[in-house]
Amino acid sequence: MTSTLYLDRRSPVHRLNPVTKLVAMLTIVVIVFAVPLWWVAGLIVVGVVVPAAVVAHCGGRLLSLSLKLLLPIIVVLVLVQGLTFPGGKTVLAEWGVLALTTEGLLFALGIGSRIVCLVLTSVLFVLTTHPGDLMGALTERGMSPKFSYIISSTLQLIPAFRDRADGILLAQQARGLAVKGSPLARVKVMMPLLGPLVLGMFTDVEERSTAMEARGFGSAARRTALIPVPDSTAQRVSRWLMLVLAVAAIVVPIVFGVL
Amino acid sequence: MSTSIAQSSSRRVRNTVLVAVGAVIIVATYLYLVIGQPAEVAESSTSRASLIAMGGYLIGALLLAIGSIHRLPTATIAMVPVAIALNIVVGQIVAVIGLPLYLDSIGTVLVSALAGPAAGVVTGILTNVIWGLTLSPIALPFAVVQVVIGVLAGYAARWGMFRRFYLAPIAGAVTGIVAAIISAPISAFVFGGATGGGTGAIVGAFQAMGQTLLGATTLQGLLSDPLDKAITFTVVVLILAAMPGRFRQRFPFVREYRVFGKTSPKPTGEVAVER
Numbered sequence: 001m002t003s004t005l006y007l008d009r010r011s012p013v014h015r016l017n018p019v020t021k022l023v024a025m026l027t028i029v030v031i032v033f034a035v036p037l038w039w040v041a042g043l044i045v046v047g048v049v050v051p052a053a054v055v056a057h058c059g060g061r062l063l064s065l066s067l068k069l070l071l072p073i074i075v076v077l078v079l080v081q082g083l084t085f086p087g088g089k090t091v092l093a094e095w096g097v098l099a100l101t102t103e104g105l106l107f108a109l110g111i112g113s114r115i116v117c118l119v120l121t122s123v124l125f126v127l128t129t130h131p132g133d134l135m136g137a138l139t140e141r142g143m144s145p146k147f148s149y150i151i152s153s154t155l156q157l158i159p160a161f162r163d164r165a166d167g168i169l170l171a172q173q174a175r176g177l178a179v180k181g182s183p184l185a186r187v188k189v190m191m192p193l194l195g196p197l198v199l200g201m202f203t204d205v206e207e208r209s210t211a212m213e214a215r216g217f218g219s220a221a222r223r224t225a226l227i228p229v230p231d232s233t234a235q236r237v238s239r240w241l242m243l244v245l246a247v248a249a250i251v252v253p254i255v256f257g258v259l
Numbered sequence: 260m261s262t263s264i265a266q267s268s269s270r271r272v273r274n275t276v277l278v279a280v281g282a283v284i285i286v287a288t289y290l291y292l293v294i295g296q297p298a299e300v301a302e303s304s305t306s307r308a309s310l311i312a313m314g315g316y317l318i319g320a321l322l323l324a325i326g327s328i329h330r331l332p333t334a335t336i337a338m339v340p341v342a343i344a345l346n347i348v349v350g351q352i353v354a355v356i357g358l359p360l361y362l363d364s365i366g367t368v369l370v371s372a373l374a375g376p377a378a379g380v381v382t383g384i385l386t387n388v389i390w391g392l393t394l395s396p397i398a399l400p401f402a403v404v405q406v407v408i409g410v411l412a413g414y415a416a417r418w419g420m421f422r423r424f425y426l427a428p429i430a431g432a433v434t435g436i437v438a439a440i441i442s443a444p445i446s447a448f449v450f451g452g453a454t455g456g457g458t459g460a461i462v463g464a465f466q467a468m469g470q471t472l473l474g475a476t477t478l479q480g481l482l483s484d485p486l487d488k489a490i491t492f493t494v495v496v497l498i499l500a501a502m503p504g505r506f507r508q509r510f511p512f513v514r515e516y517r518v519f520g521k522t523s524p525k526p527t528g529e530v531a532v533e534r
Contacts, residue, residue, distance in 0.1 A: 004393055033313065036306035069395055076459035077451050084466035097467045110306065111451035122396035131392060146328050146336055150381070153340040154347075154389050161344040165352065190362075194349070194494060195501050198369070201341045202506070209337035218333045250310070 004155055005065065005126045013056035018134040019141065020235045025125045027242040031249040032117045041113035049120045058127045065123050066116075074112050081108040131155055137229040145223055161201065168196050270329065277326030281319045285403060285441075288315030292444040293473070309448035316403035316445065323406055324384045327377035334509075335374045339382050342366030346386045346405075347394070359457070360487045364408050368431075368495045371412035372421050375512040379409025400449050404442045408434055408488070416512075421496050422520040431492030432485040439480030447476040458483070 013021075028048065032041045053059045081104045088101025135148035172192045173179060179189055212218075292312055331339075343366060350363030367386060371379030383405030390398035415421070415430035446454050452462035452472060458479055465475035499507065499519070507513055 029313075030310070033306060033310040069397065072455070073397075073450065073453050076455070077453035080453055080459050080463035080466070081451050084463045086466055086469070086471050107305070108451060111309075111449075111453075114306070114309065115450065119396055122391065122399070126392055126396070144325070144328055146331070147324075147385070150336065150339050150343070150385055151389060151392075154343045154385070155393070157340050157344040158347060158393070161341075161348045162351075165348055190349075190353075190494065191497060193352075194365070194498055198345065198498050199502060201345070202338065202502070205338045205341060206334070206509070209334040212337060213333045217336070253307075 004131055005061075005123070006130050007058050007061055007127050008130075009057045009128075011056045011128075013052055013128045015230070016128075017229055017231045017235050018129045018137045019231075020239055021125055021129055022134070023239045023242050025121050027246045028121045029118055030246040032114050034246075034249040035253060036110070038110050038113040041117040045117055045120055049117070049124060053124055056124070056128050058124065061127060062120065062124055065127075066120050069119050069123070070116060073115060077112050077115075078105070078108045081105075081111070133229055136225060136227060139223065140225050140229065149217070161197075164200065165193065165197055168193055274326040274329055277322045281322030281324075281326060284315055284319035284322065285407075288312065288319065289441060289444065291315075292448070305448050308444070312444045312448045313400050316400070316441075320384050320403045320406045323380050323410075327380040330377045331374070331381065332511075335370075335378050338370060338374065339378065339385065342370040342382045343386045343389055345369070346382075347390060351394075360483075360490060362487065362491055362494070364405060364488070365491055365494055365498075367405055367409045368412040368491055369498065371409050372416040372495060372499060372518060373507065373510045373513060375416070376410045376413025378512075379413045380406050381409075383407075383409035397450075397454070400445050401442060403445075404438050407441050408438055411437060412492070415492075416518045417516045419516075419518070419520065420492075421499060421518055424493075424496060427492040427496040428489040431489035434492070435485030435488030436481065438488060439484035440477060442484075443473060443477040443480050446480070447473045452476050452479070 028044055032044060050059075053062045082100055083098040083104065085101055085104030085107050087107070088099060088104045090102040091099045092102060093100040132152060135143075135152055139145050139148050169179070172189075177189065177192060178185065288311060292308055328336075345366035346363050349365050350361060353360055353362045363386075364383070367379055367382045370382045384402045386405050387398045387402035411434040412430075415427075415434070420426045420430035446452055446458075446462075452466075452475060453459045461479045461482065462472075462475045465478050466472065470478065507519060513519065
């Protein structure tokens, strides 16, 4: 069981510097949220995210993952805001207190387009960027190595943790613990699970911290990279261009009024 | 380790400034969103409100985390991944078992009680960053909520709320109220109240009763968060009671603020902790 969504493929998107992809993702998110026009999000999805996914050979996985994440949100969003939006005036249909309004549907469209773009972009980023590369690239740029230790270490811990939790749950069931039942009974199940789980995992911590301290983890000195992450001038320039684009997306609607 | 005294004190000043600026940005973001109440009828202004909600909260949380992480000793740093894994795994199990709760901050509260608010901040923000990297990017905008839980749990521990069993749920409920208030603008402006099936229906019901979008998400949060956090704090105090006293007393934070008082709390009644 893997704990990340990363798909190991050979493609130009995978080869990009992780920081470039991070900046691209943030730029897209800023543009989508700063420009109050729903078709901008649509344009970015069709013009940038989908082609990038096709180039990266992750189209199918991106589609299935995003659908699973987005479908419940979008359905609830359209129902709730379409029917109960406080600013709704143009009533299309009415059932008691619920009224389907044009304003509500437009509001749902505005929010929904942004969420779709946000989810698609970030899932694509996670699919094409190995967490290790991202941490390495960010540490090279001055992020505290403590952050990268915590993130990388957690990603390795989660599968081990899940295995241990399953084992404890099976063991407790074997000695007669009922997992099904009323909500209150299920809350009680949590304690016989959590006790051994936490005690076991936390007792390992002391040895680990001694070993880390012995290898200079607490030192404030600047580290050199074991595996340098490739970068290029073109990417460096494009990162600055994207930054300018993001700032423009924020400033232009404010200066020239809402488009 | 050749940092001179002057350098380390200037670093401490820098960290304090980062934490202060981060906290101010988070509070200012909330106040702007609530007092400014960007007219919700015009769809154009929710776009700006959502950008400010996400940007302000995320930048504030990041500054808090950067300012906090340098204060943590290696023993605490080694504990944080375990706590984050606990958050994520228990949060998932709860969702699978089908409880109407989140219980996704047990690790954060545990670390805060043992190692203080700074450790809670780092655990909180990285929980949602990792959640975003592995399971669902929707968790990322809510990172600030876990940060606030970490800070409040840390101060609750300082003030002795983990010394007695009946105090922990009270501290949890208060934390839940603050968490609900802080998270409301994100669920309102970024997600339009649609963060899940059940919660979405509640938001819709409140809107149908004449609440604004922000008012509806705040009320929805106030319905679920205080209970959720009260249970989380209770679970944590039970776990802590089950831990060997030697383990608990190893943490300088626990010794300095006598988090567990002079004697360790004893489990009472039928909720006795299995060992």
